[in-house]
Each structure stands twice: as C-alpha cells, then as structure tokens.
Amino acid sequence: MNYIQKGNDIIIWQNDFNLDETLDCGQAFRWRKIDSDFDCSYTGFFLNQPLTISTKDGQFIFHNTTEQDFLNIWMDYFDFKTDYSEIKKLLSRDKTLAKACKFASGIRLLRQDSWEVLCSFIISQNNNIPRIKGIISRLCEHYQGFPTPQELANENIDSLSFLRAGFRAKYILDASRLVASGELDLDKVAIMPIDDARKALMTIKGVGPKVAECALLFGMYRTEAFPIDVWIKRVLEEYYPEGFPSFAKNISGIAQQYLFHYIRNLEKSTSQLV
DNA sequence: TTCCAGGCGTATC
C-alpha cells in the first residue's frame, strides 16, 4: 500500500476502488455524498470514527486522518489488503460476471461492524434505501453514534417511536436483547460454519434468510454468503438457470455485489435485460 | 392518489 501524508491528510493511489460504487451501493447506510471541490466526496463513519474521503485525478484523500488511524482502521474497513483485480479475474471466467465486474469495477466489500449491519438490515426489510438511511440517521443522532445492544435493550416500543421504524422496532428490540444478554454472541456467529451461523441469526425475530445473509456478508465478511432479493432472483433465473457457477462459491457474495449493481443499472438504463 | 420498497411472521392448507 502506497500512501503519503500531506498536512492532516493521507493520500493513496488505489486500484479497483470507486466511492460511489462502494459507499452508495446498498451495503452501508451511513455514508453521505457531500459537495466539494474534488471529483467526489463522502462523509460517514466506521463505528463512531468519522471520516471524510474524497477522490480527484485517481487519488483518494482521507481528510484529517492520522497515519495510525489510516493503517489501523481504514485500511481494514475498505478491505485494501484484498486484491480485487484477482477476484474479478477469477469471476470473469463466467460471461455475465465478466460484464458485471467490468461495469462496476470499483466495488469493494466493506468490513463493517457486525452489530451495526445486523440492525441496519433488520431495518431494511420491506423498505426503501432513502428511508432506511433516515431511520439509521435518527438512531445515530439520538444516541450520538450507533447505539450499543445494551443501550437499545433498555428501550421499548414507545421509547423508540422517534425512529418511525414501523413494525421493525420490535425486531430491533429483540435483536438488542439477545445480543446484550449474551444469548447471541455475534463474534462467535462470525466464525461458525455458515449454516449454523444462519440458524443462530434467524433466532432473532424479524431476521429471516435475507437479513441473515446480509449480516453474514456485509457485517462478518463471510464472502460465501449470498443474499437473494428480487434483483438477484431475476439474475439467477435469466442467466443461471443451471445454477450459480461453483468455482465462485467461496466468494459468491462478492460476485453478488457486482451482479446487483449491474442488473439494477442495466434495468434503469434500458428497462429490459440485454 | 396509489404503488411499493435489498422481508418476515403468522395463518391456513
């Protein structure tokens, strides 16, 4: 990893990285695009560590970031130690995946916090992305950062009404209570065999197959997890009637990210499959 | 206004 310190900033040159594709693709909900003199800027958090990141002329600028924080937090968060060129090369053995990888070549799988991701995807169910972001934003504003399971476990349906999360509030409470009591240990879930991990997560009320899969992929870096929503279902029916290629099995979650982005934008621009 | 959203729990068969 090549980086330089310039004033209070860290500057890097990083291949296979695009801010829009990585921070605004539905895997994380606390990043906000901001106006700036750069080509593109986002501000957001990992846990309660804030960051503003910009890009210009192929450089990425981590504003007001110490070398220590860059190396200890952001290197890992943005998964810079993983070679996405290799991943894309492998996935591109499949024709459709080759197109998808080329289409959104700057997607990276963020290494997010498991509790935050679990909560966020409980909130995501039967919901749209702007409103998901709104609920999470109210949550973080209220607790001045993403609340711990303990903080949320002390709440009840009425005290959470400010979230306007609808029927999902009771699910958030159930998750909080299970995690806060130690009945469900997310660190242990993260290293369980995948089917045991799925089962453990689905003991939470409001966590079904889709939310469990998202928690595993986005919150625990289980790249073999494969969330299936309406978009991916369509991809599978259209392009993989014989099943998803087995060579991609252990990184099918990353493949899913490329496909999700590809199919959604393909439909936006042509309103039909090509 | 009506439709619908990165689903899930519940009832019913």
Place this chain on the structure above:
DNA sequence: GATACGCATGGA
C-alpha cells in the same frame, strides 16, 4: 412445505 396476506412509514 407451500402459498397468501398484513405490516408502519414515507418516497416516488
């Protein structure tokens, strides 16, 4: 085990 339906809320 499959399928149908309601769910809170607000963006489009």
